Amino acid sequence: MLKRQTLIAWIALVAITVMPFSALAQATQVKYHSNKYSVQDDIKLGRQAAQEAESQFPLLRDETVRSYVENVGRRLVSSIPSEFQHSEFQYYFKVVNARDINAFALPGGPMYVNRGMIEAAKTEGEMAGVMAHEISHVALRHGTAQATKGQKYSILGGIAGIAGTILGGPGVGQLAQAPFAVYLLKFSREYETEADILGAHIMANAGYNPRDLAEMFRTIEAQGGGGGGFLSDHPSPSDRYARINREAQYLRVGPSGNDSREFARIQERLRGYGGAPSMAEIARSGQRYPTGEQTGNQPSNPPSGRVSYPSSRYQSYNIFNGGVQVNVPSNWRQVNDGNSVWFVPDGAYGSVNGQAVYTHGASFGVAQTNNRNLQSATQELINSLAQGNNNLRSGGSQRTTLSGRTALFTTLSNVNEATGRPENVRVITTQLRNGQLFYMIAVAPQNERNFESAFQTIMQSVRIND
Numbered sequence: 001m002l003k004r005q006t007l008i009a010w011i012a013l014v015a016i017t018v019m020p021f022s023a024l025a026q027a028t029q030v031k032y033h034s035n036k037y038s039v040q041d042d043i044k045l046g047r048q049a050a051q052e053a054e055s056q057f058p059l060l061r062d063e064t065v066r067s068y069v070e071n072v073g074r075r076l077v078s079s080i081p082s083e084f085q086h087s088e089f090q091y092y093f094k095v096v097n098a099r100d101i102n103a104f105a106l107p108g109g110p111m112y113v114n115r116g117m118i119e120a121a122k123t124e125g126e127m128a129g130v131m132a133h134e135i136s137h138v139a140l141r142h143g144t145a146q147a148t149k150g151q152k153y154s155i156l157g158g159i160a161g162i163a164g165t166i167l168g169g170p171g172v173g174q175l176a177q178a179p180f181a182v183y184l185l186k187f188s189r190e191y192e193t194e195a196d197i198l199g200a201h202i203m204a205n206a207g208y209n210p211r212d213l214a215e216m217f218r219t220i221e222a223q224g225g226g227g228g229g230f231l232s233d234h235p236s237p238s239d240r241y242a243r244i245n246r247e248a249q250y251l252r253v254g255p256s257g258n259d260s261r262e263f264a265r266i267q268e269r270l271r272g273y274g275g276a277p278s279m280a281e282i283a284r285s286g287q288r289y290p291t292g293e294q295t296g297n298q299p300s301n302p303p304s305g306r307v308s309y310p311s312s313r314y315q316s317y318n319i320f321n322g323g324v325q326v327n328v329p330s331n332w333r334q335v336n337d338g339n340s341v342w343f344v345p346d347g348a349y350g351s352v353n354g355q356a357v358y359t360h361g362a363s364f365g366v367a368q369t370n371n372r373n374l375q376s377a378t379q380e381l382i383n384s385l386a387q388g389n390n391n392l393r394s395g396g397s398q399r400t401t402l403s404g405r406t407a408l409f410t411t412l413s414n415v416n417e418a419t420g421r422p423e424n425v426r427v428i429t430t431q432l433r434n435g436q437l438f439y440m441i442a443v444a445p446q447n448e449r450n451f452e453s454a455f456q457t458i459m460q461s462v463r464i465n466d
């Protein structure tokens with residue numbers, strides 16, 4: 001499959017520009033860099049990083065937007081030249097509710113496009129251009145290639161400005177054994193050029209004008225993207241714009257993939273949400289529990305709050321890549337909420353103003369903290385839960401144990417955002433070996449006592465493997 005290759009000097013580019021013969025006027029051939037990691041390493045690493053990323057960033061919960069972006073992404077992925085296709089890779093596309101003009105892709109395929117990027121793009125082609133560029137980094141296995149060279153490697157390059165603080169260490173479970181738990185990176189300009197070239201090829205194959213990729217870099221620049229945004233993570237080779245346009249001359253564009261009507265509709269929909277937070281604001285607010293901070297005319301589908309009693313039969317789940325094992329009533333189901341994993345009965349989960357709301361259930365998550373003291377780290381978490389929620393009141397903490405380690409049990413009261421009913425919120429926290437804070441949050445209306453014993457059983461079943 002993959003041949004070990006020596007580093008490729010970027011000579012083809014020069015050759016094409018200095019040779020005036022039309023016989024040489026053809027699309028540039030991009031090649032893999034030498035890579036000592038396996039394709040499986042890319043997949044494993046990307047999966048872990050994706051989990052980490054989704055515990056940090058609020059995903060936009062809008063199926064219309066998500067599936068639109070996913071469709072564009074699929075079209076691009078199926079247009080990757082065959083020598084760069086890896087059938088093992090699982091590309092998927094999610095939208096982060098952040099206003100920065102940015103996007104990032106992780107080894108093996110997970111990709112995150114900021115809402116700000118979709119809103120800034122002038123055409124669907126421009127948005128697709130950034131996605132094709134990101135897909136190219138993944139297909140060319142640039143992350144592990146860079147690690148092979150012993151350079152500082154960051155799988156979360158797209159969030160560079162804040163990644164240093166919020167991704168200070170590996171997350172729960174296997175990430176601790178990741179082959180390289182290093183996070184910050186910028187791709188070299190050489191890799192950037194390659195991603196631009198392959199990106200242009202993918203664009204053309206998918207029926208997009210490859211020049212739209214060049215245009216998008218202009219759009220990003222015009223909006224000040226050189227600061228903390230895309231261009232600081234994907235530094236521009238000096239002749240980026242011209243280089244892409246030159247390449248475009250040699251590419252045959254497939255049947256049009258541009259859907260400008262649909263793109264306009266999606267942008268309109270996003271504008272209806274009001275302002276998104278910036279990545280820096282998200283980092284400052286830390287781990288989030290439904291805060292209701294979003295405004296605008298987002299579709300609501302509130303939970304009914306009418307649920308069955310917790311089953312007396314329990315089912316075991318492995319979450320966080322097997323880092324945590326827990327038993328939950330067999331009539332509850334798992335809901336991955338970006339930030340955390342919830343287990344809820346039917347009727348207990350819905351959304352209000354685009355924000356997920358739960359009336360009954362238990363969630364688990366890991367909060368990044370620099371605070372080594374359990375009590376203060378817990379307070380930090382609770383402060384972040386209270387942000388934007390004036391109804392949350394603390395009823396004090398007591399010591400307990402979770403998975404055989406010292407833990408804190410904090411009782412809070414709240415008024416449910418969907419039903420308006422008073423509810424109990426219990427927060428159980430303990431520290432992981434890497435210093436991060438593991439938490440369980442249990443929510444139920446105050447007058448539904450039958451959930452108390454279910455929460456006790458769940459709590460006692462938690463096994464942490466870090």
Ligand SMILES: [Zn+2]
Nearest residue numbers: 187192195234
């Ligand atoms: Zn790049």
